[in-house]
Amino acid sequence: MASMRDVAEAAGVSVATVSHVLRGTKRVTPAVGARVRAAAAALGYVPNGQASALRTGRTGVLGVALPDLTNPFVAALLHAVESAARAAGFLVMVHDTENDRALEQAALGRLTALRVDGIVWVPAHDQGGLSPVRTARRAGAGAARRELSLPDVPLVTIDQPVADRDAVFSDHVSGGTLAAAHLKGLGVRRVALLHGASDVTSARARRRGFLAEWDPLTPVWEAQSGFGPELPGAVVRRLRGGGFDAVACANDAVAVGVMRVLERDGVRVPHDVSVVGFDDVPLAALVSPALTTVRQPLAAMGAAAVRLLVERMSDRARAARQVVLPVELVVRGSTAAKGGATDVGKATGKEPIGQRAQTRTEERARGV
């Protein structure tokens, strides 16, 4: 593969001149410029990124560590991040961590070894960092769990905070509140609340938001459901027991799992029971009935993550910042007023986003 030296020789100039021409870092006579460019093109010269990275200390690469690429939400998030990174001139290095703590540590290590300019980390579990909404509460909680050693590289987490690092969130609390308010408005009284797992920050925040809005006197049946469509046996039994008007789910995958269980028992959605999801993955609009859910602003999250990284590259000492992004309720066919005669067939037609509620955009800085 042709090197800069080859180009220099072919053009009859020094390597320094070649570099200057190709990067436009110094004025040259038109004649020389043309000669260099011609030589480079003729040789099919492609600059060696490794070498320039070594020299300049910048690779133009962002690392992304993800818990599980088979999860459609995670895949969509990767798309958002890759898109934003590319727009900012970065390539993206991706590492699946398979929800495994050891692999997460390995991923961070390998990415820093490659000297990526920054890392976007979507942690699998709660990292003990303070959540933006309970800053004041239980400071120091979660210290029991040993922390991962974080590399000295610009790093931003998504959805699970980590101490003294930049982070991007959806407003999960408001998301929970929106779901609760929507169900309340439909006349739902008895609700089952499936939160995925207690060691996931976002799931806890959603639950908190939901319960804050829900009438404290009305009973809520809660259970941990995990985050996939295959529900735990205990949850399935509970669902089949009936006795509720609506199910609020940890995410869309769980919601689909719930709908399958209900359908199998002949329970009609939304006529007998309303179901609401979370995330708004592509799947949500395609199942039948289409899923009412809370949409996470993926593109904005990716953009915010990249923006935070870029900012930190130019100011490594800046205080950690958390960006909270607004979610919106997307009403489709899986929820309907209690006793109302909503036509399911119609409701599942062409993406009937009837009502949208949106939380405020919020951004704040926290000191170190």
Next chain:
Amino acid sequence: MASMRDVAEAAGVSVATVSHVLRGTKRVTPAVGARVRAAAAALGYVPNGQASALRTGRTGVLGVALPDLTNPFVAALLHAVESAARAAGFLVMVHDTENDRALEQAALGRLTALRVDGIVWVPAHDQGGLSPVRTARRAGAGAARRELSLPDVPLVTIDQPVADRDAVFSDHVSGGTLAAAHLKGLGVRRVALLHGASDVTSARARRRGFLAEWDPLTPVWEAQSGFGPELPGAVVRRLRGGGFDAVACANDAVAVGVMRVLERDGVRVPHDVSVVGFDDVPLAALVSPALTTVRQPLAAMGAAAVRLLVERMSDRARAARQVVLPVELVVRGSTAAKGGATDVGKATGKEPIGQRAQTRTEERARGV
């Protein structure tokens, strides 16, 4: 960030020794080894991948160029490739090409500039390479379309061949045949065949396989559907016209789109019309009724791609090779015998993979 030199000084040895200790490339006295390792740990030393890549010429990185990360099949494929790459010791650099020819060219360029050790390319469109099944036919066809200039790097394409390069395929032809045979066995007479687009090699192969199995005397209604769930208006009108027993679709997303259209018109699947997809993305098992489809062996495809790259790294001159991997028919609830009283509710229960048919595994080499 600590460099090898810092470690050497701290341990009182030369950098060469540090390198030897850390890579185990030469014997050292236990005392020295321990001292070096201790110093490295104390300083939090992480070797600089850029520098070693520059020196050795290997980066330990594979590039992946994908047409569209929002496509669940593509996302699943990325997962398979990343998994296989990681198992083989590589990290993965991902670049979305947004189905755009110029972006594809840019992606290949940027990846080679970073000196990745190999590239997995999933082209968006037919690249004019000879498909494995029509080798003899129309040699030179497609020459009209200007070809992308390919970098001089180990490169393997997936699903669309390119001249003189390694490639990995699912056996799309057999996939089409399996679908046709399945429908025939169910007593289907009048079938609508939605192939995605004619400039996509795999879609053409599926169609060919389907028609080869189908009774040449029975009419087949064909149309181009694209590859997403939103069907073109012409296709929708045709579907609503009725007059067929089954729809064979370009992929699962299209199949879901078809089911939505049919459902809206009160046509029951599979009672009135059977629907069969292609790919077996996660979505396929979750819709209702669950989708009968042809499964692509994603994990095997990822593994084969990485294997081909590794092989080529050690023998750059080897003749291009194509690996064809077997697909399997996964029968679920969206297809049923004509006039049969299949209980849909039951069929969509717990992943009823009743029947599986599998094509032969096949691998062959082609000369240059």
Next chain:
DNA sequence: CAACGTTGGTAAAACGTTTAACCACATAGC
């Protein structure tokens, strides 16, 4: 004890860029 492999370590030259420092030369100003 001389000759000799072996063992454990180091010096130094790459790898292909970028960039600060330098220089020859021309042009302009007095």
Next chain:
DNA sequence: GCTATGTGGTTAAACGTTTTACCAACGTTG
């Protein structure tokens, strides 16, 4: 004509590894 002032280009020193060649010291052996 002689110094300031650019202008267009080059020299050479990094960046942090890997690896070949070399060397000193140390048994071993005849």
